[in-house]
Amino acid sequence: MVRKSNIAIRGVFLTLVFQAFLSCEPEKEYYIFTTFREPATEGLYLAYSEDGYNWKDLKGPYLTPEVGASKILRDPSIVRATDGVYHMVWTTDWRGGNGFGYAHSKDLINWSEQKFVPVMAHEPSVVNVWAPEIFYDDDQDQYIIIWASTIPFRFEKGIEDEENNHRMYYVTTKDFVNFSETNLFLDPNFSVIDCVLVKRAIGDYVLVLKDNTRPMRNLKVAFGTSPLGPFTNISDSYTGFKSEGPTVVAVNNRWLIYYDNYGDQNYRALSTTDFNTFEDISAQISLPERHKHGTITTISETVLKDLIQKSKEK
Numbered sequence: 001m002v003r004k005s006n007i008a009i010r011g012v013f014l015t016l017v018f019q020a021f022l023s024c025e026p027e028k029e030y031y032i033f034t035t036f037r038e039p040a041t042e043g044l045y046l047a048y049s050e051d052g053y054n055w056k057d058l059k060g061p062y063l064t065p066e067v068g069a070s071k072i073l074r075d076p077s078i079v080r081a082t083d084g085v086y087h088m089v090w091t092t093d094w095r096g097g098n099g100f101g102y103a104h105s106k107d108l109i110n111w112s113e114q115k116f117v118p119v120m121a122h123e124p125s126v127v128n129v130w131a132p133e134i135f136y137d138d139d140q141d142q143y144i145i146i147w148a149s150t151i152p153f154r155f156e157k158g159i160e161d162e163e164n165n166h167r168m169y170y171v172t173t174k175d176f177v178n179f180s181e182t183n184l185f186l187d188p189n190f191s192v193i194d195c196v197l198v199k200r201a202i203g204d205y206v207l208v209l210k211d212n213t214r215p216m217r218n219l220k221v222a223f224g225t226s227p228l229g230p231f232t233n234i235s236d237s238y239t240g241f242k243s244e245g246p247t248v249v250a251v252n253n254r255w256l257i258y259y260d261n262y263g264d265q266n267y268r269a270l271s272t273t274d275f276n277t278f279e280d281i282s283a284q285i286s287l288p289e290r291h292k293h294g295t296i297t298t299i300s301e302t303v304l305k306d307l308i309q310k311s312k313e314k
Contacts (some may be wrong), residue, residue, distance in 0.1 A: 027300045031055075031249065032078075032108070033258075033287075034088065034294035040072040041065070044088075046108065047288050048304055052251035052296075053269075053281075057288035058307050059314040062108055067101045067116040068092025075131040075245065077295045079143065086297070087176055089132040089145060092116065098123070100132040100147060102176060107303050109310055119171050119182050123151055127163045131245070131293065135197040137172075137227050144227055146170045146185050148193035148212075155187060159214055166191045166212055170228070188222070188234055194244050194293075197227055198255070198275075206275050207231045208246045208257060218243050219259060221275045238270065238278045245293030256281070260293050267291055 031049040036042075043061030065073035074091040081087060085104050092101045099118035105111045120126040127150040135144045149169055152162040168186035171179045186192060186207070194210040207222045207229075219239040222231035242263025249256050254271050257278070261268040268282040299307075 027302060029298045029300060030304050031296055032299045032304075033247075033291075033296050034076040034078045035288075035291050036073055036076060036090075036294065037290050038292065040074045040091075040292075043073045044076055044090075045288075045291075046307065047291065048299070048307070052249055052256060053284050054286045055288060055291075058311045062310075063088075063103060063105075063111050063114075065090070065092065065101065065114070067114045068097055068099075070094060070097070073101065075293045077131075077133045078297050079134040079136050079295075080297045080299075081136070084300075087134060087143070089117075089134055091130055091132065093128065095128055097129050098126050100129050100145075104176065107306055108299070109306060115176075117179065119145075119147070119169070119179065120149055122182065123149070126151055130166070131194050133196055133295070135227060138199075139202075139227075140172075142172045142174050143176070144170055144172050144197070146195055146197070148195070156189065158190065160191050164191065164212075166193045168192055168195050168209075186222075186229060186231060188231075190216075194246060196246050196248055196295075198248050199227065205231075208248055209234075210244045210246070211237065212244075217241055217263075219246055219257075223275075235276075239268070240264075243268070247293075247295045249296040258285075258296070 031052050033047040035045045043065050044063040045060030046058040047055040049055045065071045070093040076090045078088040087104045090101045098120040099116050102115045102117050103111045130148040132145050132147040137144050148166040150166050157165040170185040173179045191212040192209050193212045196208040198206040203225045205224045205227050211220050218237040220235045222234045224231040243259050243261050245260035247258050257270045267287050269285045270278040271281045272278045
């Protein structure tokens with residue numbers, strides 16, 4: 001009897017150990033794509049993917065814009081912090097704004113109070129603050145937020161209108177409460193918007209950017225050894241006329257660049273391993289209708305299940 005009891009106890013013990021082992025396995029991760037729908041008054045929409053190519057609509061809105069004079073939400077950029085909190089910034093005004101919107105969430109459903117961050121308040125003639133983009137600088141344990149603004153008569157404009165001659169600016173923050181002073185991020189001697197930072201390795205950064213000059217209005221890349229630049233060796237364009245809003249995601253040892261091909265009113269994607277040669281993979285991707293400029297990060301299976309359930313209620 002004692003021997004059988006010992007065997008039973010060992011069996012229960014092994015079962016518990018196995019269950020504990022399973023519970024320690026990391027959750028499956030999925031990709032999440034932030035987006036919006038024109039005219040951008042409704043707020044945040046989401047889509048998810050298992051493979052980084054095919055995206056399923058999670059509907060929306062998940063966050064209705066309340067800050068900024070226009071109370072719109074365009075170009076939502078999101079980053080997942082090491083503690084699992086999602087930080088998001090967005091464009092609040094097409095014209096006339098001097099800052100961007102900010103909010104954070106643990107599950108992308110319940111959000112903090114929205115905040116307007118007036119990063120260009122010191123420039124009374126600023127025309128706009130467009131497409132703020134968050135990048136986590138793991139070397140300095142800080143967040144870098146970059147965006148495009150026009151300050152008339154500040155830079156040589158070429159053929160650009162003075163109110164459409166953009167340069168890139170930035171602030172840094174560790175907590176989204178205290179922000180550094182605003183500084184110039186990029187002046188490539190032409191109007192530039194929609195920049196995205198990519199870290200390939202220590203001291204190896206790529207900047208995906210839109211040349212917004214009238215002859216071009218397409219995407220290029222530049223290279224630097226620091227996330228704050230300088231960025232040099234700006235490439236030739238690798239997308240067609242009227243393309244913008246890039247976001248970059250690593251999938252299976254390749255970089256995928258999604259972008260809004262607004263001239264043809266569709267979304268396209270490229271694949272690259274070196275940011276020198278690009279393969280058009282648009283035929284391999286699928287996205288929800290009316291999907292617009294956003295960014296991609298990852299979510300856990302638990303967060304996704306809650307989002308799927310919430311989307312069924314919308």
